[in-house]
Amino acid sequence: MLENNRFDSKANIKRGEVASMLYHYLSSNTSGQPEPAAGGKILVAYFSATNTTRPLAEYAADILSADLYEIVPEDPYTDADLAYYTNGRADREQNDASARPAISGIVENMADYDVIFLGYPIWHGQAPRIISTFLESYDLTGKTIIPFCTSHSSGIGSSDTSLHSLASGANWLAGRRFAGGTTRSAMEDWISGLDLPEPEAVVDAVTSATSKAGFNFETKSVTLNSGYEMPINGLGTYSLHGETCVNAVKSALASGVRLIDTATAYGNEEEVGQAVREAMEELGLQREDIFVITKIYPGSEMANPEQSIQACLDRLDLGYVDMMLLHHPDRNDVKAYQAMEKFVENGKIRSLGLSNWYVKELEEFLPQVPITPALVQNEIHPL
Known part of the structure; x- marks a missing residue:
């Protein structure tokens, strides 16, 4: 069934619902492409000198399935540095609007992120100056930034809006202050109420794939995003062995x-x-007349993908395979898919795909691979 425009793979489904889904898919967009949406991968970046902000950043990254990046000062802060009103290092930096403490390391793939959650403690009513260093280190134009801060008593005040000029081309959402010890459920409640962009990486991948694909019901075939034609109907050989x-x-x-x-x-x-x-x-018949699909399985096959792929080719002994799928999600699925991509380059595999992947798995998987799967083969029982 469909709920919130998403297919529930575990629910019972009737023939009428399948027909309705297919009808709306084929008729909803005359161009054959999904409407583009804004947004992309999410990064949770945080600075936590006393480990008060760290747990909240970890909660956010887990809730959002986001990447986590700690802003680490090149010169770590000592307890003496952090002592208030002692003219220590933190006091001096906060009193100097031009102070830019150096950061150890960088986010090398910042261009991949369109949404950034930015966590920090409140120091003298403002974000620590190292947050200014972070914001000025990248081109954040067009990205959505959501600040969150921790403090024992101070509110967020102007600490978030004071940062806007450091990334003026970004889309800033209103920030939120949390007390130390805030629970995961409180973070989840806040995040669920935010108007975040939809993940662009998945939308772009689907748009790219469907822009190259097209069904031809006269020839009973579909042109895949790889450029090859695949018959719509076929024979599945599960449980068939030997002469049978x-x-x-x-x-x-x-x-x-x-x-x-x-x-x-x-x-x-x-x-x-x-x-x-x-x-x-x-x-x-010619080899090109027959479309052969095979799959490699989770576990040892995906852990040693090059060996497993070559073994498939050797057993089939057909020169090449028209399509190879990953049979199920696995902790090594990206590694295995990237190995299949290498076989595409040398002509031993013509098209790539996935089997038993649903929305959540696709949202996590697609941004990590350069070749968009030409097929997602899922088991559905309409009767």
């Missing part, structure tokens, strides 16, 4: 089926390859 598998694949090809789907987990890649080779010889 060989005969089933050959019978399907003789009947006009041109897509054959297998996987390492099915344990029948050798039989599928044999059937395709024999059908080519017996039916006069």
